[in-house]
Amino acid sequence: MSNDKKNVLEVNNLKVTFDTPDGQVEAVKGVTLNIKQGECLGIVGESGSGKSQTFMTTMGLLANNGRAEGDIIFNGTSLLGLSTSELNTVRGRNMSMIFQDPLTSLTPHLTVFEQMSEVLQLHTGVRGREAEAKCLDWLDRVRISEAERRLRQYPHELSGGMRQRVMIAMSMLCSPDLLIADEPTTALDVTVQAEILDLMDELKRENNTAIALITHDMGVVARMCDRIQVMRHGVYVEEGTAEEVFHNPQHDYTKMLLDAMPRIDQPDKATNRKLKEYDLKGRDENFLKVDDVKVHFNIKVPTGLWYKNVPLKAVDGVSFDLKPGETLGIVGESGCGKSTLARAVLQLIPPTEGNVTWLGKPLDASNKADLKAKREDLQIVFQDPLASLDPRMTIADSIMEPLQTFRSDMSRTEMKAKVASMMERVGLDRNMINRYPHELSGGQNQRVGIARAMIMEPKLVVCDEAVSALDVSIQAQIIELLMDLQEEFGLSLLFISHDLSVVREVSHRIMVLYLGRIVELADRNEIYLNPQHPYTQQLISAVPIPDPSVERTRERIRFPGELPSPMDPTAKLRFLKSKLKANQLDYVPELRELKPGHFVAEHDPIEELLAS
Amino acid sequence: MFSFIVKRALSAVPTLLFLIIFSFVLMRLAPGGPFTSEKPLPPQVLANIEAKYGLDQPWLVQIWNYVSGIVTQFDFGPSFRYKDQTVNSILSQGFSVTLVYGFWSFVVAVGVGMPLxxxxxxxxxxxxxxxxxxxxIGAQVLPNFVMAPLLVILFTLVLGWLPGGGWNGGQWQYIIMPVIALSTSYMASISRIARSSMLEVLHSNFIRTAKAKGLPMSSIIMKHAIKPALLPVVSYLGPAFVGMITGSVIIDVYFSTGGMGQYFVDAATNRDYSLLMGATIIFGSLTILFNMLADIVYAWLDPKIRLA
Known part of the structure; x- marks a missing residue:
């Protein structure tokens, strides 16, 4: 069927080389591809595979030290070798691009209208009222609420999802033949991602726009793409229709990518080992108890001459307990307070109210000496492995630091020996002992972070988005490592992530947070197979599943409106609108135990919420 | 905006008051006084003079009288060392010189440094x-006490184009060399700040977006890049402008321009309490004022900042 459609973009044997101080680096080594009208081509690969550079070259956005060879033909015109001014008649008009990071991709000091209208004026000469009407039309089509008001707003006044919609509207203004989307939803929450993907799919069908979707996420590809090309180290390893690639992958790398990708509908799949079922036998129950913890931040709001302090309730009354050797997964979208909660548990941020009990005794930030002694057993692994390590310390020194704090009786030789064995344990080569963080890959740095947290053999480790920044293959390895260490040392984990598939893979129990409150807490299979709260259902249904036949037939639950701001007083009752209508703004939904171990917050029936 | 200015003006009051008290105490703690000299005055005479200037009263009373004099009559008192001159007249005379060459230095520093x-x-x-x-780099490593004599050698001694010093009511020939000597290092700093911030902006994601839209480079620079690139420059300009218009002792000494820089240093060495206090208060007020102006310009450049 698509064979009679003409090619919008043809790339033949493209090579991209960068001149770096370390010599020439070949980022793209002979790539060939074509995209037809109204087709979505998925380009999949891990970081450094050259997938972005291929299309940056197409758009003429190659960095100054880069050189391209080969042939790029767009609608019959060869793009390589065009001057910038010639290229400017094509890009933004016939071919446009949206980028990964919507927060920084819009000019901060220009309004939405100024940024959108300059495209129209440049390529079509349309300006004034006519331009405004056209911009409004597109903002409506990408389903931005209150489009008229948004036109006068600056990017910082919009949420991440809205900014990405503006980017899409802006790139569609001149009805381009080709839309290049470089990781368009990677920085967004799952529910927002689901909506942006639906939107792009709609644009493709309505406008017959060809889409090149660059992504690392096999789930996104499964939902969106007609054809797929898998890239690794600058070359294609496999290509085919979505069905072929997903159901009958040929290349080992494709198979590995598909295997390493955790699936929310198939737990225990991404790793070679299964999570060991939790068994309380022989363990002390008095481990970690969190009782009604609240963390409020004061936000200064200008009122007339002076400021007024308005509390931002980041964590608003959370209670749970954790048993020894257990993993509790904490999920929720950005701003739900999951990281703040974890830090409050460890007293890195003292809770405004509530108590944390550790081994039967209170954890109290005001008792510094006592807390410091307890820290030996309480450790944390952070999201950004590189930024969380001191760049001027060798990795061995970073790993050794807890020993120097807590084990002053050990000699330096003993410490070194212990560091070396710990490094080996987490899969780092002994001879890396004198390396600095910038000399290591992201996965290796995260292993350093884990080694540093594990060296005291703690009883509790908090993993705050510990695998979120890593490629799927590395992610799977790190998860396996955590499971191994848990069994070996019997430690407990608080595993925080926005990625529900990963959380299902590692956690015994899972807690869903919404704006600082628990909405659901249950065993991992219970919560995925039998979710009760509408928010949990929405989250689970928004996660893309890396299987086109499953993904494209799935029903998605979608509630109207954007992800609300935590400063909005009505937002917390989004799933209990009956109390809002009754004007009980301060009502706290009750957490009820549906059946043993399955807690659900009070909510309106889902049919009512979908209807409103 | 209005409430921002009011708030800043209000918060300037305690700042200035603190400045006054702090410099007052500091000066009194320094050994010696305005009437100490190599040949000590007879105690009776000294007591008389001190009584005349009110120096025999407790510090608190002195500060009170001084501050109320400024607030009610804008009177900074008599100079202790320049006979028959008030601090007001010295300040207005000194500043009329410094303001002129300081202003032109600022114009040159910004006008050359920023585009560069x-x-x-x-x-x-x-x-x-x-x-x-x-x-x-050249302009930065040449301090003005090296620059000034070099300029005089070139323009006065070799070429004979410009007078080697003096002020003469601020004729243009007399302004050029002080301005060049004062502005070069500021110009160098401004150009380096502007260059590095512009480089950073040009590598940012929104410039990539602008390129992807097909905009020509000129409008990318003018519409998208200039404003954010100016932010760090502006926060430097507030203090820099004060630095320039309050003058430089080296300029004043070397070119005999008779500006504030000279008076300021003399007042400090002579323990001319009232002149030193007057100059300090003016400098302090100007610093507060121009930092506020820099903040206003900053908010105009960056919509994320709301002045309130």
Whole structure:
């Protein structure tokens, strides 16, 4: 069927080389591809595979030290070798691009209208009222609420999802033949991602726009793409229709990518080992108890001459307990307070109210000496492995630091020996002992972070988005490592992530947070197979599943409106609108135990919420 | 905006008051006084003089009288060392000179430094960039006490174009050399700040977006890049402008311009309490004022900042 459609973009044997101080680096080594009208081509690969550079070259956005060879033909015109001014008649008009990071991709000091209208004026000469009407039309089509008001707003006044919609509207203004989307939803929450993907799919069908979707996420590809090309180290390893690639992958790398990708509908799949079922036998129950913890931040709001302090309730009354050797997964979208909660548990941020009990005794930030002694057993692994390590310390020194704090009786030789064995344990080569963080890959740095947290053999480790920044293959390895260490040392984990598939893979129990409150807490299979709260259902249904036949037939639950701001007083009752209508703004939904171990917050029936 | 200015003005009051008390105490703690000299005055005479200037009263009373004099009559009192001159007249005379060459120095520093830095960033790693960087490094390593004599050698002694010093009511021939000597190092700093911030902006994601829209480079620079690139420059300009218009003792001494810099240093060495206090208060007020102006310009450049 698509064979009679003409090619919008043809790339033949493209090579991209960068001149770096370390010599020439070949980022793209002979790539060939074509995209037809109204087709979505998925380009999949891990970081450094050259997938972005291929299309940056197409758009003429190659960095100054880069050189391209080969042939790029767009609608019959060869793009390589065009001057910038010639290229400017094509890009933004016939071919446009949206980028990964919507927060920084819009000019901060220009309004939405100024940024959108300059495209129209440049390529079509349309300006004034006519331009405004056209911009409004597109903002409506990408389903931005209150489009008229948004036109006068600056990017910082919009949420991440809205900014990405503006980017899409802006790139569609001149009805381009080709839309290049470089990781368009990677920085967004799952529910927002689901909506942006639906939107792009709609644009493709309505406008017959060809889409090149660059992504690392096999789930996104499964939902969106007609054809797929898998890239690794600058070359294609496999290509085919979505069905072929997903159901009958040929290349080992494709198979590995598909295997390493955790699936929310198939737990225990991404790793070679299964999570060991939790068994309380022989363990002390008095481990970690969190009782009604609240963390409020004061936000200064200008009122007339002076400021007024308005509390931002980041964590608003959370209670749970954790048993020894257990993993509790904490999920929720950005701003739900999951990281703040974890830090409050460890007293890195003292809770405004509530108590944390550790081994039967209170954890109290005001008792510094006592807390410091307890820290030996309480450790944390952070999201950004590189930024969380001191760049001027060798990795061995970073790993050794807890020993120097807590084990002053050990000699330096003993410490070194212990560091070396710990490094080996987490899969780092002994001879890396004198390396600095910038000399290591992201996965290796995260292993350093884990080694540093594990060296005291703690009883509790908090993993705050510990695998979120890593490629799927590395992610799977790190998860396996955590499971191994848990069994070996019997430690407990608080595993925080926005990625529900990963959380299902590692956690015994899972807690869903919404704006600082628990909405659901249950065993991992219970919560995925039998979710009760509408928010949990929405989250689970928004996660893309890396299987086109499953993904494209799935029903998605979608509630109207954007992800609300935590400063909005009505937002917390989004799933209990009956109390809002009754004007009980301060009502706290009750957490009820549906059946043993399955807690659900009070909510309106889902049919009512979908209807409103 | 209005409430921002009011708030800033209000918060300036305790700041200035603190400045007054702090410098008052500091001066009194320093050994010696305005009437100490190598040949000590007879105690009776000294007591008389001190009584005349009110120096025999407790410090608190002195500060109170001084501050109320300024607030009610804008009177900074008599000078202790320049006979029959009030601090007001010395300040107005000194500042009329310093303001002129300070203002022109500012114009030159910004007018040359900013374009130099921006062009260097746009033509990154080209000969223009290297030239601009070379000029600013050269200007930075030449301190004004080296610059001033070099200028005099060139323009006065060799070429004979400009007078070697004096003020003469502020004729243009007398202004040129002080302005060049004062502005070069500021110009160098401004150009270096502008260059590095422009380079950073040009590598940011929204410039990539602008390129992807197909905009020509000129409008990318003018519409998208300039404003954010100016932010760090502006926060430097507030204090820099105060630095320039309050003068430099080296300029005043070397070119005999008779500006504030000279008076300020003399007042300090002579323990001329009232003149030193007057100059300090003026400097302090100007610093507060121009930092506020810098903040206002900053908010205009960056919509994320709301003045309130």
């Amino acid at each position: 830095g921006i062009i260097a960033a746009i033509k990154h790693n080209s000969w223009l960039d290297y030239l601009a960087v070379g000029i600013s």
